[in-house]
Amino acid sequence: MRGVIVPLVTPFNEDYSIDVPALEEHIDFLQKAGVHGIFINATTGEFTSLSVEERKFLAEKGRELVNTTFYLVGTASTNTFEVIELTKHAQDIGADYVVIAPPYYCPLNETALFRHYSMVAERTDIPIILYNIPSCANPLSVQLIKRLALEYSNIAGVKETIDSVNHVRDVILEVKGEREDFIVFTGLDQHFLDTLILGGDGGIMACANFAPEVHLALYKALQEKRFEDVFIYSQKLARLSKVYDLASSFGSAIKLAMSIRGFSIKPVLRPPYIVDGDEVKEEIRKLILEVLY
Template structure:
C-alpha cells in the first residue's frame, strides 16, 4: 500500500470491559464504523487510545484487531516510548502485526536534547520498513521537537510525516515551509487548529473529534484541501463548541463520554483517568444534540 498522508485519521479510543480488559468486539466495530464514515486511515494505540496504560502485548493486540477489522484504509499504529530500545521493539512488533505506518510520540520525561531526539527517530526509521510519523506533543512529553530537528528528520526516506500538537502555529508553518520539497506531510494534532494548519500547508489531521463526528471532520479537511476555505470555515465554526467540550478535561476522558452518549462504546477508562465530571456532562450532551439537530447540507453532497 502506498500511503497518502492526506485527510482525516481518527485517533482511536480503546474500549474496556467492566473488569478493565480490552473490549475487542467494540474496538473492531468502532474501526468498521469509522471506515464506513469515509475516514482516510485509523490510528490505534496512541495517546487517545490510552497507550500509557496498555502493556506492549496489549498494544500489539489492539493493532492486530484494528488491522483485521478494516478493508481499505491504512492503519497508523502508535508505537512510541521514552526508551529508544522499547520504541524500536514495539515498532517492529507493530509492523509485524500489520500496521501500514507508525506514529511515534517523542521521548517523554527524560527530555532528550535535539541530537538525542533526532537519533531516536533515525534509529527506528532505519530499522523498520513502514513509514513513520513523528509526533510532537510537548504538553504531554515536557520537551518540544524543535523546527530544525523536524526538518532534518524529513530528509530521511522513511520519515514521512509530522503530527503537530504543540499549538505553536509559527513553528508548524516554518516546518511546512522548509519541507515543501520533501515527501513529508504535516498533520494537525489539535482539532481546533486543523484549518489554520491546512492554510499554511498541512494535509489533514490525526483527530480526536473524528471519533464522534467523522463525516464533518472529513468535510472540513476535504474543503480546505480543495481551497474552499469558505466551506471549511463554516464547518470549523459549527464544530467549535464540540472541539472545546472534548478538551475540558484530559483527553480521552471527554471523547469517551461523547462516544458513550452516541452509543459507540463504554466510557470506561483505565486508572488514573476517571469519568468526565458531572459538571461537564450536560454541556457535552447539549453540544452533541445541537449537532444532531443541524445537519450540514454540504455533508450530504460530499463524495467520500
C-alpha cells in the first residue's frame, strides 16, 4: 500500500443521523478520482462521536462500497478490549488494514502503550497501522514504534500526524531501515513530499477529501520525475493545509471546504464539535480560490 489514502469524513444529516447516500456518493467520487486507499472511522470521520454499533455499521458499509482501492478501518478507543472487538470486526468483514491511534485522555507510559498494542496484535491477524497523533493522544516514540514493528509482524506501518520532519526521518531510518516492508505515512498534507523524499510510502491526508487531484498529481509527478510539477503541487498542498488553522477542528475545516467545492455532504458535525460560522467559511473560500483556481 502506497500513495494517497483518504481519511473519510462521516456525512451527517441535520438530525445527526448518518447520511448514507452522501457516504456512497463520496466513496464513489474518491474511487473514480483514483486514490490509493480509503480510511473509514478516522479522526476526520469524528470516530469519537460515534457509537460502537455505528462504527461497525460504517465499517461494513464501507466494505460494500470500496472495491478498487485499499480499505482501512479505524479501531481506536481508550478501552483496549473495545479496540480488540473493533479490530476483530474489521478483520471479519475483510478490511485490508486497521488504523489504531493510542489511547487518549489518560496519560500512559511506554510500558502501558506497548501492552495495549501487544494485546491487540496477539489477538488478531489483520495488518495494523499505528497512528501517532500526539496532539490528540499519547505519543508514540521512535523506539516504541520500532519495538512493536520488530516484535509483531502484523504491525505493518505507522501514520505520523506529527509536525516533525526529524521524527518521520528517524522512523524511516530506524524502523523501515530494519524492516523494509514497514509502511510509513504522513498524516499532514504539507509533509507529503518530504515524507516521500525521505523514503516514506505516502500520506493519509484529510484535504484529499475535497482536493484529491492535487495529492494525486504530486504523487504521479514524483514517480515520473517531473520535478518542476512536484514543486508546484507541493506548494499548493502547503498552502491548502492552512485550512486547518482557519477552523476550530479538522472536521469543520474539511466539511466547510467540501461544501464550498460543491460536494453534497452537509456541513454538519456531531456535538461536541461545532461548524464554524460564515466568517470562517469565507476565509476558507478565499484560500480554496487562491490555491485551486
